[in-house]
Amino acid sequence: AQSVTQPDIHITVSEGASLELRCNYSYGATPYLFWYVQSPGQGLQLLLKYFSGDTLVQGIKGFEAEFKRSQSSFNLRKPSVHWSDAAEYFCAVGAEAAGNKLTFGGGTRVLVKP
């Protein structure tokens, strides 16, 4: 069965600073990987996804993620954080064999300091 680990529960970053959120996955085949963002009281919005090809993936809102098969990682980055990036971020792996079931990591809550 697939699993996702997000080691950091909370991260605090200053506005304008860079951000990196860690994600490690476990899956027997080639994974489909996703990053979602959830603002307080809202649903999930897809930031970016990796299926195959170029291991550096560009997403919305200035985010990017890099797939590293050797490290089973899919870390999310943003060069310069804005106050509006304060939210919870979820990494997820999709299991083709399980009917597009998404397995989410526990989430990382990002706080942005002025």
Add this chain to the structure above:
Amino acid sequence: DAMVIQNPRYQVTQFGKPVTLSCSQTLNHNVMYWYQQKSSQAPKLLFHYYDKDFNNEADTPDNFQSRRPNTSFCFLDIRSPGLGDAAMYLCATSRGRSSYNEQFFGPGTRLTVL
């Protein structure tokens, strides 16, 4: 804009009193999902419909049921809500069951059980 709509956004019910949550979509997607998200936790898939084909997760309690009368609508019925069922309930849709298909999430319904 095509979207996933959930009503109501906030629902309060009493312990043991049946409650129904609603989801509708204008995306004409074949698959609809229901997730439960407890406070500070990752979303957890309860079940999904592929067209009229219902797929229940193995660990979803019998207390949770779902109906999909047509392509656009899907309902989550909680027959006898307990205090532990208080959570955010997220509806999502995707075009197909392959993990290649992005899941689009609604804003969620926050359920309070008194």
